[in-house]
Amino acid sequence: METTTKNILVAPLNWGLGHATRCIPIIRELQKNGFTVIIASDGAALHMLQKEFPQLLSLELPSYDIEYAQNEDDFKWTLIKNSPKMIAAIFTEKKIVKKWLTEFNIQGIISDNRLGVHNKKVPSVIITHQLNVLSGDTTWISSKLHQHFIKKFTECWVPDIEEKPNLTGKLGHLKDKKLRVKYIGPLSRLEKKELKPLYDxxxxxxxxxxxxxxxxxxxxxxxxxxxxxxxxxxxxxxxxxxxxxxxxxxxxxxxxxxxxxxxxxxxxxxxxxxxxxxxxxxxxxxxxxxxxxxxxxxxxxxxxxxxxxxxxxxxxxxxxxxxxxxxxxxxYKGLPQLRKDVDWAALLMLFERE
Known part of the structure; x- marks a missing residue:
């Protein structure tokens, strides 16, 4: 039996609300291009997307349960302490996603910084602006570890432009071109409108x-x-x-x-x-x-x-x-409007493979 719906799993990390909010324009583009979106996350990120898209099926993933450093000195210690929990969550995610693939007939995955949400059987994309993960003296370890996980995905989409001036600097740009990176331009769910100023x-x-x-x-x-x-x-x-x-x-x-x-x-x-x-x-x-x-x-x-x-x-x-x-x-000049006209239909062709 041939299925007409193309189900794409969109799974942002629950770390602040940023990962979830920047998935909003991606979910809208998927819908415009005829895909059915299934949302997966946990905590506040999941609640926010459920409010934004009440009609979509939403699933819960395990929490990375990240504790935050109170200050800079605690950052490395907190990173080390969090690592086993995070790695356990990543492996749990992988198992859950494997099960969901058949249960919900998922034909593609877009993960925003959830490192275990991918599967070899379907095209899997990771969205991240951090090809390098800054962590002070341990930056080289955290960056290598992150790049190791990124390599497991079919493609990596960076929401920035490749040339200068750009917004991410060394976070989103590597000298080494080994990763399959596509620069898709900055992502925002918001539109500029000429409205009368009300607030200073x-x-x-x-x-x-x-x-x-x-x-x-x-x-x-x-x-x-x-x-x-x-x-x-x-x-x-x-x-x-x-x-x-x-x-x-x-x-x-x-x-x-x-x-x-x-x-x-x-x-x-x-x-x-x-x-x-x-x-x-x-x-x-x-x-x-x-x-x-x-x-x-x-x-x-x-x-x-x-x-x-x-x-x-x-x-x-x-x-x-x-x-x-x-x-x-x-x-100051204010932030530059980096225009990059994304050809979404071409970008999403990745999920059209039979």
Missing amino acids: LMIILSGPEPQRTILEQKLKKEIRSFKGKIVFVKGIIEPEQKKEKSRNVLFYNYMTSEELERTFNKSKMVLCRSGYTTVMDLAKLKKMAFFIPTPGQFEQEYLAKKLKRDGFVPFATQDDFVIENLLEVGL
Whole structure:
């Protein structure tokens, strides 16, 4: 019996919400090109995609159960401590995916940084902007290990452009061309719209606890002396959306993609983490921004430094940030809009093989 549906499994890592949100444009493109998408993840990433695509079948994968370093000194120790749990989760994922292949008639896989979600029987793609994984003195080990897993996939899609200026720098570009890498251009679920400015500052928090809460508490104190209108998105996914107004600040626990798009477009300036998904969104929306990287996350610290050095966006560490730092924003160019017209039909031909 011939099946007409082409089922593609899309599985983002649950590490902050970035991996899940950048899968949204990919899910939309798959649907436009006649594929049926099955979502798989765990925790907040899974809940967010279920809210975004309530009509799609969603499956649960084991959690990588990653603990986050409180600070830079703990990073390597936390990495070593997490490794056995992560490797166990990767092997469990492989077994589950093998079972799902027949159970759900899966004909292709797109994994965003889930290293065990692939199978030799079907074309398997990994999406990552980290061909090199920065971890201080252990960068060479973490990068080699990551590249070892990437090689197990049919293709590796990097959401950036190959030439300079680009957004990822050494994270997404290797001198050694052994990996089957395709640069697909920055991915964002958001569109630029010409809307009348409503907010002078948009604050959007994301990422792991306890650092999300620490930054929220710090910023609540700092913004007391800010004169303009502020919209503050805490980045807490809860069953119901909550909003509250306090003087010149409108607080939200979370926003849907649609609300975020509208709010970004209505804000003059954005204060946020320097996670790569946020960087891609801001580039697409041509927004002026200020970054506070998550302490102990080498990748965010590297991106913030690189983008400041390139003259695009200023940053400060979480400990050092004061509200007056926002005056620096006007001295920078803002992120470049890196246009890369992706031929999605050609890219997705990978899954058309019989």
